[in-house]
Amino acid sequence: MSSRIAFVGMVVLLLLSTSCQESGCYKSQRNQILGKNEYNSKAYQEELYRLIKENPDVDYYFEFREEIFGQSYLVINAFGDAFCGKLCLMVPEEDATSITLKDSAEFQGAQLIGLRYKQHKTDYGSALVYDSVEYIVD
Template sequence: MSSRIAFVGMVILLLLSSCQESGCYKSQRNQILGKNEYNSKVYQEELYRLITESTDVDYYFEMREEIFGQSYLVINAYGDAFCGKLCLVIPEEDTTSVKLKDSAGSQGAQLIGLRYKKHKTDYGSALVYDSLEYIVD
């Protein structure tokens, strides 16, 4: 009887924890990442701070997005104590990022050797895609 109760408890716990995976559970504990939209300035600044303080970050392609005529790569960034959606401006002259399409075939692909730069603008700063070594599907 007690083993049945333990089993049911584990199943309920598993179901509850899987419901929290809709976003990024680690980042929900971060007040800034948990309460702001991923494409907001404050979210992007906090995520950039976490990335620069981390020794190991993995990047995975999520989608391409266009906002007010500007193209962006939306990248899932995973560190030891955080995860979030990094928005990188795609320069018009870039041809490598064309390989990353907003399709099921590219979504979730790991981006090895992703490089980007912080670029100052009249409206603040933006993260701009620089280069990529290769893509692992």
């Protein structure tokens, strides 16, 4: 009986420490560029993309969807080995997954497994464009 209580206590402690780690990540940001810039700035997004490309083991969690000048963006929390940040992905057209994420606030914090996006270069710079997600773990 006492071993079962100890096990449940350890699981609860692990879950609490994981959730605290997520929210505290941005407060303890060690990367100068990510720490000094707003998440939706060009410098921030370029630095975060660079870090993600260098680190193949990144976890993605849906934060929210926002519209800027009529363009839809998914804001995704990205957690790597030694960094975390808010990744802004432009949504080029409506698809089933992005509609689901838009219409349901319950997906906030859901893990996005197999998130795919690509860098699209234009005359005005580059943008990260949402491509697809294999599935959503809520």
